Amino acid sequence: MSHYSGPLLTRPIAEALLAARYAGADEWAGSLDLGRSNGNASLETDAWQWRCQHYPYPPQLKDRTIYYWDGDEFAPVSRYAGSLIKLVPTEWGAPTFEIDGIKMLPTSKESPFEDARRKVALVEPRGKVVLDTCGGLGYFAACCLEAGVARIHSFEKNADVLWLRTLNPWSPDPDEVDPHASASGGRLQLTHADVSQAITQIVDASVDALLHDPPRFGIAGELYSQVFYEQLARVLRRGGRLFHYTGSPNKLTSGRDVPREVEKRLEKAGFKTQLALDGVLATRR
Numbered sequence: 001m002s003h004y005s006g007p008l009l010t011r012p013i014a015e016a017l018l019a020a021r022y023a024g025a026d027e028w029a030g031s032l033d034l035g036r037s038n039g040n041a042s043l044e045t046d047a048w049q050w051r052c053q054h055y056p057y058p059p060q061l062k063d064r065t066i067y068y069w070d071g072d073e074f075a076p077v078s079r080y081a082g083s084l085i086k087l088v089p090t091e092w093g094a095p096t097f098e099i100d101g102i103k104m105l106p107t108s109k110e111s112p113f114e115d116a117r118r119k120v121a122l123v124e125p126r127g128k129v130v131l132d133t134c135g136g137l138g139y140f141a142a143c144c145l146e147a148g149v150a151r152i153h154s155f156e157k158n159a160d161v162l163w164l165r166t167l168n169p170w171s172p173d174p175d176e177v178d179p180h181a182s183a184s185g186g187r188l189q190l191t192h193a194d195v196s197q198a199i200t201q202i203v204d205a206s207v208d209a210l211l212h213d214p215p216r217f218g219i220a221g222e223l224y225s226q227v228f229y230e231q232l233a234r235v236l237r238r239g240g241r242l243f244h245y246t247g248s249p250n251k252l253t254s255g256r257d258v259p260r261e262v263e264k265r266l267e268k269a270g271f272k273t274q275l276a277l278d279g280v281l282a283t284r285r
Contacts, residue, residue, distance in 0.1 A: 003173045006069040007032040007050050008077075010062040010089045017048060018057055030223050033169040034066070035093025050236040054218055064088055066095060068144065068167050069121065077167050085160045087168060094170040097137060097161070104136065104215075106278070117143045120211065122281050125149040128208035133195045134223070136161060138171040141188055141209045145172055151187050155195035162192055196222045197265075202235045210235075210242040217258060224262065229269040236284045242271065245279040 013030065020028040021043045028041045032050055042049040047056055058074045066087045067074040076085030087095045092111030097104050105112035111149055116139035123130070126148040132140050135154035140263060144152045156162055165171040174190040191198065210232055214223035232242060244266070246259045262280050263273045271282035
């Protein structure tokens with residue numbers, strides 16, 4: 001699926017456009033791609049123009065929602081297919097996403113993109129072949145590309161998450177082959193598949209570094225299993241690094257220590273481990 005190139009609106013942006021029109025301005029300056037760039041929109045009485053296209057002024061929009069032009073109207077970037085999945089704006093520009101109201105990326109203290117950059121730095125991706133097990137919005141992949149990765153292979157199981165990526169200007173486009181037009185330059189391979197099954201087809205010791213950011217244990221327990229960790233050890237070369245996001249779910253309510261549970265399984269699979277940021281940093285022995 002190709003990336004969307006039209007405007008993205010949030011309630012504050014839509015209100016700013018309307019305020020400028022009511023004030024009699026001919027132009028409005030700001031970002032219509034969630035902070036990736038700034039530009040100007042020409043304001044007319046019944047429509048506004050951006051990148052040579054005309055759009056109607058939107059009706060009142062909802063908070064915590066991003067809208068895109070679907071050809072007929074500004075529609076929310078959300079889908080419902082058993083679960084409600086939506087792209088959610090943040091104060092940092094780079095959006096997060098939610099599944100049934102559960103936020104999938106940290107946004108309380110910094111941009112989810114900056115959070116990804118700090119975690120990616122732990123595996124030192126420059127010049128390496130990296131496996132990104134649960135691609136999500138692609139922020140790990142984008143930061144790897146930015147850091148000079150040789151090649152990164154990302155897996156994403158959820159088709160609706162892949163759709164969100166096509167509408168998110170912060171998500172890297174794997175189909176972009178011009179390195180001067182995009183950070184990707186053909187180095188990103190994105191596969192729609194369940195990595196817990198697809199990993200069995202990856203060649204032994206063919207990966208230099210691993211990034212593992214699975215959904216919480218209660219949703220995807222197979223991605224925390226001893227069997228899966230042994231597969232991670234199999235595909236990673238000796239001395240290669242793995243960052244495994246865990247968070248600290250249930251720690252306050254049940255006292256469960258998920259990071260330590262993960263450490264024990266990874267050590268059994270052949271890794272040397274240490275706690276790092278909100279997860280586990282491991283090195284293949």
